[in-house]
Amino acid sequence: NAGVTQTPKFQVLKTGQSMTLQCAQDMNHNSMYWYRQDPGMGLRLIYYSASEGTTDKGEVPNGYNVSRLNKREFSLRLESAAPSQTSVYFCASSEGPYYEQYFGPGTRLTVT
Amino acid sequence: KQEVTQIPAALSVPEGENLVLNCSFTDSAIYNLQWFRQDPGKGLTSLLLIQSSQREQTSGRLNASLDKSSGRSTLYIAASQPGDSATYLCAAHSGNTPLVFGKGTRLSVIA
Numbered sequence: 001n002a003g004v005t006q007t008p009k010f011q012v013l014k015t016g017q018s019m020t021l022q023c024a025q026d027m028n029h030n031s032m033y034w035y036r037q038d039p040g041m042g043l044r045l046i047y048y049s050a051s052e053g054t055t056d057k058g059e060v061p062n063g064y065n066v067s068r069l070n071k072r073e074f075s076l077r078l079e080s081a082a083p084s085q086t087s088v089y090f091c092a093s094s095e096g097p098y099y100e101q102y103f104g105p106g107t108r109l110t111v112t
Numbered sequence: 113k114q115e116v117t118q119i120p121a122a123l124s125v126p127e128g129e130n131l132v133l134n135c136s137f138t139d140s141a142i143y144n145l146q147w148f149r150q151d152p153g154k155g156l157t158s159l160l161l162i163q164s165s166q167r168e169q170t171s172g173r174l175n176a177s178l179d180k181s182s183g184r185s186t187l188y189i190a191a192s193q194p195g196d197s198a199t200y201l202c203a204a205h206s207g208n209t210p211l212v213f214g215k216g217t218r219l220s221v222i223a
Contacts, residue, residue, distance in 0.1 A: 042214065101211060103156040106154070
């Protein structure tokens, strides 16, 4: 089992460009999450999907959109990237909303 | 609103020492608390999840404790090794909020 996979691993964008970060899990988990990690700020939740067909905002949702494509896949879209979105993005999944979370390897995004 | 604090931010110990990492949280009505390890440039690896009904959880040389009344959890690492060097994060589940993370303790084990 691959666990949680994320693509791409690295990305450089110019201000105003758009992109989608992909996440997939093969553990048959119901819940999936997107976090960003910044120095001095720790990990902050952007959006989550408690179950297939639902999505909810986390602590820092502005500038992002998400799609729960199916049970396995949860994507994060930046419509118009800004330098403040330079960060490391992690996807995670869990059996349910209060279960143990498992993380992917991350996507390092730089917006210039 | 739940807040999670980890002190110290960094810790350096000699190999073989037993050590304790601290985590405190403001809302004692938690469902569970999870400890993670993060190596530089990598994702988070789940170490232990301790339910609100539990006082301790053990995995190998790791032991996590939970005291809801005082809003504290500790991660005990026995006989530390250089391979234990990493950042350790704790995160709490409470109310209707998903996991809230502390900022982590960066551990260095010196050979």
